[in-house]
Amino acid sequence: MIKAIKGVKDLLPEESPRWRFIEDTARRWALCYGFQEIRVPIFETTTLFARSIGATTDIVEKEMYTFADRDGSSLTLRPEGTAGTVRAFIEHNRAADPRPQKFCYVGPMFRHERPQAGRLRQFHQFGVESFGVSDPRADVEVMSLLWRLLSDLTLPGLTLEINNLGYTGDRAQYTPILVAFLKSVESRLCGNCRRRIETNPLRVLDCKVPDCRVATEDAPRLADSLSSAARDHFESVTAGLQSVGIPFHLNPRLVRGLDYYCLTAFEVTCSHLGAQNAVGAGGRYDGLVEQLGGSAVPAVGFAVGLERIALMLPETVALPTRPRVYVAAFGTQAVKVGFTLLDELRRTGVPADMDFRAASLKAHLRQADRLEALYTIFLGDDEIAKGVATVRNMQTKAQEDIAISQLPTALHTRLINR
Ligand code: ATP
Ligand code: MG
Secondary structure, three states: OOOOOOOOOOOOOOOHHHHHHHHHHHHHHHHHOOOEEOOOOOEEEHHHHHHHHOOOOHHHHHHOEEEEOOOOOEEEEOOOOHHHHHHHHHHOOHHHOOOOEEEEEEEEEEOOOOOEOOEOOEEEEEEEEEEOOOOHHHHHHHHHHHHHHHHHOOOOOEEEEEEEOOOHHHHHHHHHHHHHHHHHOHHHOOHHHHHHHHHOHHHHHHOOOHHHHHHOOOOOOHHHHOOHHHHHHHHHHHHHHHHOOOOOEEOOOOOOOOOOOEEEEEEEEEOOOOOOOEEEEEEEOOOHHHHOOOOOOOEEEEEEEHHHHHHHOOOOOOOOOOOOEEEEEOOHHHHHHHHHHHHHHHHOOOOEEOOOOOOOHHHHHHHHHHOOOOEEEEEOHHHHHHOEEEEEEOOOOOEEEEEHHHHHHHHHHHHHOO
């Protein structure tokens, strides 16, 4: 038997209403904040990700699905959405458009990681990118959007953590100070972090291994190396968050795994998620557009993991429903009329269904119950002769007779007026 590969999941019909609900909620909030959907390809040239995410990040070092195309060129399945969005922004010269360039996206991402709850090899992200505005209000806007949409989904135990990563120059000042400290505690760090001292020292502060956290408790702080411009920006961001009532915690250890961030970095965690507690993360990435060949365009954005949201989404949320009307047609003539009626109902916009395998009235009724139909239309040869069908309200059990020709309009009205 052929099975799905490790770390990917089928989304069965029972789960898809929850997913659609999450995606629709995210899109609705994004539109409300002036972000418009962009759909970029699932695969791109490997260079795009290597150059944007950074050669020494976990993603590029060991998590990308990279393969040779038939002509030998190297392609990669997108591990995140920012690189492709920035590439499209540059390629379509959106910097020349004076309107706000605010994009959102949703779709699958691919990373070769060790699969566990909330960590897959094909997973899904919803993200936004806001281009062209260095004003700290743009940072506040995306964090506000993230917070409002997660709150609207009624996810429990959320915390927004933020930090100031400063400008590249600030970090250049800080890195040697940090490296000197890390070397002094090197023997207490995990193998990964020992390697990171040379390649990506900031990431050591973000390591989840408890011994590493203890060893770096007294590490010198990036905050002490920040320029006054970086401090001013961050102060405006925190003041802005307060002005719109978004609660946050300062976390001086928060760094992002990707190279392209500067100034504001943030993460939303959920206390109910266990080890994989990050729901979403983002920050400012002012250098990236230029680094990828565009003009100097500032930007800020975030991405959230939909699997992790789905894990936390309360069972009680109101979800989109299944077909609402069941057509129980039995008898030679009635089966024919019933099939035409089914089509008319659907054309009128009435969600309707019929199980073509059911031959008896009893079998039809059982399926109507299983499908949780709100109304069942009974159509036997007697009804055909009279031109009138019996319609049962499955909740109240009340029955009424309605002329067959009137059924689509009558049911449409009843469903709308519920
Ligand atoms: P983590 O620390 O959990 O590995 P990350 O820093 O690699 O997260 P980002 O690249 O910032 O994650 O992606 C944003 C969000 O996407 C994460 O907060 C998480 O919700 C989700 N995510 C990332 N990797 C995975 C994965 N392999 N499976 C499921 N969701 C993921
Ligand atoms: Mg990761």
